[in-house]
Amino acid sequence: MPLGNSAASRDIAYHLHPYTHLKKHESDGPLMITAGRGIHVFDDSGKEYIEGMAGLWCTALGFGEQRLVDAATRQMQKLPYYHIFNHKTHEAAAELAERLIALMPVPMSKVFFNNSGSEANDSAVKMVWYYNNALGRHRKKKIIGRLKGYHGVTVAAASLTGLPNNHREFDLPLPQMRHADCPHHYRYAKPGESEEVFATRLAESLEAQIQREDPETVAAFIAEPVMGAGGVIVPPKTYFEKIQKVLRKYDVLLIADEVICGFGRTGKMFGSETFAMTPDIMTMAKALSSAYLPISATVISEPLYRAFVQQSEKIGVFAHGFTYSAHPACCAVALETLKIYEERDILGHVQRVSPALQNGLRRFAAHPLVGEVRGIGLLAGVELVKDKATKTPFDPKEGVGALLQVRAQEHGLILRAMVDTIALCPPLIISADEIEEMLRRFGRALDDTAKALAETGLASVA
């Protein structure tokens, strides 16, 4: 019981937690994580867990990468802080920007550094507005996100997020933001509709939406290659090809939110490669530094940069930036992370071990609680349903996903329930054997959940 633990009780007394049921936290207290090694973390009782979510979809190299610690230490000793405003820079920032541009899957021009995924997306929004003002298109300002898309929690990013809890009682979304259909075939396709036909319908619906809004007012469309927090939703076949045709027709920019997919998660360096996207802006964070220090990037194409140059000449400055943009220690850690990805062929590793996750997880598809197993690379989601045949979901108040999350934790596996979809997103360094062990623990948690539901009469499964 954590209340007897002094650190836990201080936490309850003084700490306002993000994404937490605050009342429940007061009574139940936190899980105190004290150490990490490889794909594992340990709590204050010494219990070991497989971190099946790589923290928050981010610790790509696991929890004990000494080279990242050393890179941070070296940089802190040499130059612990400097800024990049007003024509200043430092070596790590210059080198990281060059390295990132070389990695981009489509021609890109410049890198802008922020500290988080949300900030990267807020920067992208401001850049889209700045760009269209530079071109004299003062009405072309609306940005379309998607229902169930997740782009963060700052004011613009949360507005683009298509999840009700990020808007409710926060007075969001902003009036310029819109949401298009969610591309989830299992949930939203018509009976018998193929992925391709569903994708055509979604593209037609987007076109109709742009026409309704007036194309002269629509500036950009933002999309995660694979939706993460909305429930690990892999787009249907041909989706981005058809969506991009519509965007090009109406001169609407594409922002690829690579915050989860970037740096190998889907088996290619970027999700944009996996799904043949040609974005004008790419945002990235998380695995950029394996999350050892906070850093994110907003990468822009040459036409945007040219317009910014013109505009800043007129105004006298490009007045956007953060005190910690390109923090030297964060840049040094990101550079070392990218070096490790290359030296250890992390992409090749993900391609080799991801079938163990994707095929292994699909053996649970027949389980009575499982509606759909989906995913790509080292990213997967398992959607739990009350009735498999009719795809009827559980009432969210029943908290079935949360129950499985607790049971998994008891079995030494940290997962994340997004309502009733359970996400798996392990560190990219996970081995095939470790994936097997993760799936064994998942299977136990699934059976426990089914048993508990059968006992309470919520589902007729055992």
Ligand SMILES: Cc1ncc(COP(=O)(O)O)c(C=O)c1O
């Ligand atoms: C796709 C995506 N974009 C943006 C964000 C926001 O990133 P941050 O929490 O670093 O602000 C997240 C966070 O999970 C994300 O998954």
